[in-house]
Amino acid sequence: MKNFLNILHNEWRIMVADRSLFLVSLLLIFLLGYALFIGFTATDVREERIRELEVQQEQKLSATAKQISLIESGREMPTAFSNPLNPALLGSGQGALHAVMPVSPLSPIALGQSDMLPDHYRVSIRNKTTFMYQTENENPWNLLTGRFDPVFVLVYLLPLFIFAVSYNLVSSEKEQGTLRMQLSQPVTLQLLMTAKLTARMVPVMIISILAITLPFLILRGTAVTASDQLLYGLVAVLIVLAYALFWFMLALFINSFGFSSAGNALILVGIWAFLVLVAPVLLNVYVSRVSPAPSRIELATETRLITIDGLNRYQELLSSDYRHVQESSMLLPKDGRFEVPERLQAFYLINKSVDEKVGTLLADFETRLFAQQDLVERxxxxxxxxxxxxxxxxxxxxxxxxxxxxxxxxxxxHQQWKDFFEPRIISGLAMTVADLGKLPRFTWRELDSGVVLIGSLMKALLIFLMVAVLFLLGLRNFAKATDIV
Amino acid sequence: MTWLIVSREIREFYRDGRFLFGAGLIVVLFVTAFLVGFEQRKNVFSEREVAQQLDYDDWVNQPERHPHDAAHQGMHVFKPIPPLSFVDPGITNYVGSTQWLQAHRQTEVKFRPAQDATGLQRFGSLTPAWIIQMLGPLLIIVLGFNSFSGEREQGTLRQLISLGVPSWKLLVGKALALFLGALLLLAPLLMLAFWIAFGDVQAGDRYDVLIRLGLLVLGYLVYLGIYIFMVLTVSVLTPASRISLVVLLAVWIAGTILAPRVLVDVARMVYPTPNQVEFNAQLNQELRKEYTKAWKEHFGVEDRWGTDVPLSRWGEALQVDDQAGYNAIDRHFGALWNRYDDQQRLQEFFGFVFPMLSVRSYSMAITATDFSHHRDFAVSAEQHRRLMQNLISSELVEHADGQGEHHFDYKVSKAFWSRIPPFEYAAPSVLFALQRSLNSFAIMCATLLFSFVFALLSSRKLV
Incomplete structure (x- = not known):
């Protein structure tokens, strides 16, 4: 133990003197800081947008309420296509409400799919194809490239920083001729290497963890220290630690073969290129082969066929006369009843049948994607x-x-929304201010945090397992390798 | 003598396992990528053609119906897949593939393949282009990092110079050897050229595909050439192979992994784009203005579709309403798409320093999978929709408006449906692609020249 600490101490002195560790740390802190800045900015934009949507929505609702009471008291005349009393109109474009997925407090760590998939939908009585296909507005070139977020720095770049300080643990000593001198002291090669590795591991890991956690604690202190988020944060730290350790141990393992410094660098970067660049891409190919997404073309064709079917079935309702447009008396309710134009009823029914049929197809997409994600996990x-x-x-x-x-x-x-409006549309009930208060609201249920935590924890443990294997293999090699010296 | 150097270098590559291992791995990846891409393309290709034909058949065979209802059914059009998209799918995964031409407002091209994939997709796709762009430079670094520094360490460099070998010849010889290595990497691409050009593609398109393939190979040779001279320069200037390798790896990582993402941020800061919500809000505001103006001009009313315009003028109203929207829509989408273009140009420009950025843009343009090609499709699909809408509105003006209150009772005869032609999209020719790629090609050539001159200058300080 005393020897170990001695070596540690000396290594630190050397690293401080030649500034290598200092430079690496500085660059790492800078990159992580920049990535966090990008992450926080993107998250702020999303949060701001959600707030805006909610404000707009409430404003619109109260404006609608006001309009309804104005019309009811005879002070305003509605028009045919913008009549809040008409449930078929209020349930579609005019009164449609948003379903919003909130931003997670830790989302600045990884932008993930947030630049592509929408975190809000405007749900109406129309069929799913009218609002579920929406995507984010982002330059496809940028989507293809990906963003510079913390997860990018950690997954892609951190290993390279680790290599920069540990690719020549043995080889440099050997090339400088200092290895024999060191080994003439009462230390084994294993001890020497473990100590040298530890001397590098400790500062790099402390820096990466601090660079990630401190900004969160400072900027989002209350949000991330809430009990479940704290656990999430801890698991994230564990993952980062395990991942960093993996690359250190890989460096130790490769060092244990006693190649030249250039050989080590080459092999390490080769392995990095394979594990970080190639393996995910290959797994993606495999996953999309085993559980391919159904055909979107078929979906399009099917949607059209159902629409045609509906148009034929409700032909009569559709070609009903449109007198109500001209006669304002028909735009007002009589004893709480509202004659919903047959044409609008027909559209509602067509949409409903599109939903029923397309629903199963869309569910198929979800199942396949779910299966793909399962394969990724496995x-x-x-x-x-x-x-x-x-x-x-x-x-x-x-x-x-x-x-x-x-x-x-x-x-x-969407189903709740339709269930609310369907009886009103079919039996022609005028919308009232009281109805507005009863509109179904979307309430977000978070994923089961236990499942998320255990899933992520398992991943960290799996990496730790790899770490242990590499460490033991490395030590065994060092023990056997008399020819290294 | 140059060839002597070349053959000696190549023998060297073979002797240590580097070349066989590195190139072997890349070729295996290559073949996998080809097979996967080609198969997917074939499946989707035929499916789209059949679907679009069926779609049009259904359109033509509609029963008698109110034309506006028919426009609710609309037509689906599918973006054709360019023949070389399996070499470089470009942005294909991140843009839609299907457009539903319907009544009312411009619809977007829907269904991005990336929506149907997991987050893993964001690591990249296994395509030949990705392999050459990412791993090609790495192979060259692995082969060439010690070409001078290694000889210096072994002491053979002095011997060579003492024999009277001019340093530039040594440089050219070593560069040529690396070029041959790169060509070997591109060989599968060339072989596939013939396979596809005379197999799958229609006779008329064969020359187009051949020219594109030639341009692709040329572009990638320039790209790899830049790295070849860069590798040789670093190998001359660094005192030891170890340092040469580390420097080159750092350059590779900075250029292929780091720079593209940083420049996305830069481009977004310089040319910000609105998000979906903002974009829609702005567009709707503008549309409202245009509509109000048009309704006021034509019918003297403020309210759209209000009680003041009689049903006997609804066909006309539809026409007026549609026309009023077109300008605003074109302006807004045009501005957004121009922004995308600006963002890409800016990133492409940095190809001077990071060649990956220009080669990517070049390659996408040549394989017709970049945004400008997508835009071309989206615009012509929208044109077709407007053609459909115009024909329908004039039909309504001519016949339905006369029926007054019974406007929606009007049914057009079946013969009307075939007056709307099928959507036949002519993909832009290779000239369009050339125009789009000129910029990036010029940038790559300039960088190549620069790196060549730099290598030549540094080779004078060999010993």
């Missing part, structure tokens, strides 16, 4: 990069699962 072990990325994404609440959880809830909400 085969993530092929690369610690996949494990770390997936783990951090689910902690940040920007992963596939949470978005699917959201669309599932939007489907339920």
């Amino acid at each position: 085969f993530g072990f092929v690369s610690p990069a996949i494990l770390a990325y997936e783990g951090l994404l689910s902690i940040a609440g920007t992963g596939t699962r949470r978005y699917q959880h959201f669309t599932g809830q939007v489907n339920e909400y």
